[in-house]
Amino acid sequence: MKKFAALTAAVMGVAALSVSNVSAQEYWPTKPVTLIVPFAPGGNTDLIARTIAPKLGEKLGQSVIVENRPGAGGTIATTEVASAAADGYTMQIGDISTHAISPYVYENLTYDPIDDFEPVIQVTSVSLLLVANPQVKANNVQELIDLAKSDPETLSYASSGNGSPQHLAFEYLKSLTGIGPLHIPYNGSAPALTDVIAGHVPMMIDGTAVPHVKNGALKALAVTGTARSQALPDVPTMQEAGVNDFTFTSWHGIMYPAGVPAEIVEKVNTAVGEILDEQEVKDRFAELNIGLAGGSPEQFAEFVAAENKKMKSLVDAAGVTKD
Amino acid sequence: MDLLQQLALGFETALTPLNLFYCFAGVLIGTLIGVLPGLGPAPTVAMLLPLSFGLPPVSGFIMLSGIFYGAQYGGSTTAILINTPGESSAVVTALEGYQMARQGRAGEALAMAAVGSFIAGTVATFIIALLAPPLAKAALLFGPAEYFSLMVLGLIAAIALASGSVLKAIAMAIIGLLLGLVGTDVTSGVQRYTFGVLDLYDGVAIVALAMGLFAVAEVLRNLDAPEEGHATVAQITGLAAGLKSLRRAMGSILRGTAIGSLLGILPGGGATLSSFASYAMEKRLSKEPSRFGSGVVEGLAGPESANNAGAQTSFIPMLTLGLPSNPVMALMIGALMIHGIQPGPNVISEQPALFWGLIASMWIGNLMLVVLNLPLVGLWVRLLAFPYHLLFPAIIVITCIGVFSFSNSMFDVWMLIIFSVGGYVLVRLRCEPAPLLLGFILGPMMEEHLRRALLLSRGNPAVFLERPISAVMLLIAAILIISPALSVIRRRREEIFVED
Helix, strand or coil: CHHHHHHHHHHHHHHHHHHHHHHHHHHCCCCCEEEEECCCCCCHHHHHHHHHHHHHHHHHCCCEEEEECCCHHHHHHHHHHHCCCCCCCEEEEEEHHHHHHHHHHCCCCCCCCCCCEEEEEEEEEEECEEEECCCCCCCCHHHHHHHHHHCCCCCEEEECCCCCHHHHHHHHHHHHHCCCCEEEECCCHHHHHHHHHHCCCCEEEECCCHHHHHCCCCEEEEECCCCCCCCCCCCCECCCCCCCCCCCEEEEEEEEECCCCHHHHHHHHHHHHHHHHCHHHHHHHHHCCCEEEECCHHHHHHHHHHHHHHHHHHHHHHCCCCC | CCHHHHHHHHHHHHCCHHHHHHHHHHHHHHHHHHCCCCCCHHHHHHHHHHHHCCCCHHHHHHHHHHHHHHHHHHHHHHHHHHCCCCCHHHHHHHHHHHHHHHCCCHHHHHHHHHHHHHHHHHHHHHHHHHHHHHHHHHHCCCCHHHHHHHHHHHHHHHHHHCCCCHHHHHHHHHHHHHHHHCEECCCCCCEECCCCCHHHCCCCCHHHHHHHHHHHHHHHHHHHCCCCCCCCHHHCCCHHHHHHHHHHHHHHHHHHHHHHHHHHCCCCCHHHHHHHHHHHHHHHHCCCHHHCCCCCHHHHHHHHHHHHHHHHHCHHHHHHHCCCCCHHHHHHHHHHHHCCCCCCCHHHHHCHHHHHHHHHHHHHHHHHHHHHHHHHHHHHHHHCCCCHHHHHHHHHHHHHHHHHHHHCCHHHHHHHHHHHHHHHHHHHCCCCHHHHHHHHHHHHHHHHHHHHHHHHCCCCCCHHHHCHHHHHHHHHHHHHHHHHHHHHHHHHHHHHHHHC
16 A cells, blocks of 8 residues: 555656656746857957847846856866756757867867767858968969979968867868968967968968958968859859868757757757848858858758768878877 | 147046046045955956946046056055065066065055056157057067067066075976976967866966965965064155155156056057066166065065056057957957947047047056055055054955955865965965966967067077067077177186186
8 A cells, every 4th residue: 555655656757857847847947047158259259149139038028147157178168067967958969070170189078979968950061261361472372282282391270279160171171182281380370370360371271361361461371161152253263263172161059958958959959940040140140250150950960960970080080189 | 720729628538526436436436446366357347347438428438547547556556565466567566565564665665656657657648649540550569479589579578586695596487387388288279288277278367376375475474473573563655755756756657657658558568567677677777686586675666667658658559450469459449349339440530539538547546546645555565564463364365355256266266275385385486476377377378479589480490580579589698698798708708817
């Protein structure tokens, strides 16, 4: 009898739990949601978060608070999110570094970019630019390859750091074309771009160079994505320039820790998808030279898995480590 | 358009009631937040960045700039009053400023900082108006080799930071260099002394180090000897004394302004050096260098001016080339981009109202700072009259909040506690933390530029002598080392002749 009572209680408990669970999801969110930006304020990731957060807050009926938690290339915040409560109140902006490159570059990471996260929606897809100082004697990719082959000793390229997307993209170019310019790493895009503009280093691949190309401080040789850039329609893609198979895009997306109920993931996906469709948002991202993405959580999950495969092979081929 | 017309456009833009209001609001908010220990200009601007998104671009930008120099000024205030430098430049301010405050000369120190900053700001504003584009081009001549030589020069000049034993100062600088090694090596990607702790991958947080070594260590030291400290409230001098010693410090202010204006233009970390360089210069030029470290007004006025001039001219590479020279400028670029304005050479021609309006508002903002802060000097000074047992816990709590908010990290607060204990030990050993901090700041930059220069020259060290700017700086550094040695030899010779 006692046993039965305990069983009934347990069953009722489970039932009650699942009822409250359903209602919790139905009424979610009942308190402010935190959107963690794994980088310092002012960068692209931060701007993306701050553009989306207030609009998402309006749609969800609760404010969305942007919290910057920089450190170790975004991996500190990502580690924290991986083990955060899966109640839907903690989400992060993940990007190509935190969720596809760093896991293969750092040896001490405790999170798994696939198993520990619930991808919500891909927000951006950013094509990078191969830029060179105007003094460099090459006006297109083919001439650059010829130059690098005829003069392999002196040519160098800058990047925003070891294991950065910019570094991997150039190593990818090196492996496909057989050229071998020396890697000069910097601490971030800005100082690297400064030295390319000044002519101390001849070239780099970066995503923030468009304004400098427009005002003539740099020349653009190719975009790394599959389509030409709206901002610079005259610049060919790498494939158009003759580097077969080359595509490399940087991206951002919203990530939940694994275990967040599918209803909540769906709710956020729909809300952010609508936000990305707003003209005001489109205009703002166009000004920042950031391509918008979108799509379902499943599409984003597949994309992240494919990116992990690709980046792992690039990291292995280039022999990049941070340990 | 000639300069007068451009400036007229600038003032026309900056003097509209709306922009004047936002300039004032920025300066006021910046000062109020900047006085909180640990909250330097970068976190303050970052925190308040979203405020500007809803405003028209010019107003938003004017407000952000106001917040920037307001925070800078506010940081100097608490560095002087309670020895809490939240960033590297305020460390130098605290050196002499806090000593002055302990002697009851807080009012004089604050007035000096306000007036020095205003003069420096005025001069730097004119430099920007007259020379921004050519100066920005000149700054690009500085490559890795030049920066390395500049850092060498800075480090050698920095021996002047020591007011006591030179041996101890060198030891402190080396400890600073070693602490600076912690983190990911930029050139190779190797982790150094991080023990697998992610929080150390970016190195030791400078806020935690500076606040621990200076602010909290000072609190602990005062707890040792509560009867000293600020028992001298009655003698606190005010404004009048400040204005009196202004004449004495005028040369220092102008020299500091010159150094700061020049170094501020360099995007690769020149501005960080400016207050240290100015302090070293004042000490070298002083007739009584041994008094430095005990509250010398020149040692406060010079670096404060250098710091403010450098802050102002660091706008040059951002406005004219679209290149940020420090984290605050990176935030400013973000703010401009969110309004659809691409910073770069075209800003001057496409957005003349923004460019010249900002320049005019810089001067107006500096004027507002003086007008705002001179009357406040009395109020700030009265803060010191607070019973110490109430002030101490407040300093510690606010310091922890400041350090935490820098990157929302509890780890940094633990580091603060560790460095506080370390700082207290240093105080007991009579070692000064300033050279340690300089080694910490310059060491990693020096290494990064050295290795980058050698990578680019494919390992050929001659690059440092082949490039003229680099060679000149190394030459000056060599002279700085050799000249005291020579004068010692000469004196010995004279003594020998006398004996003969």
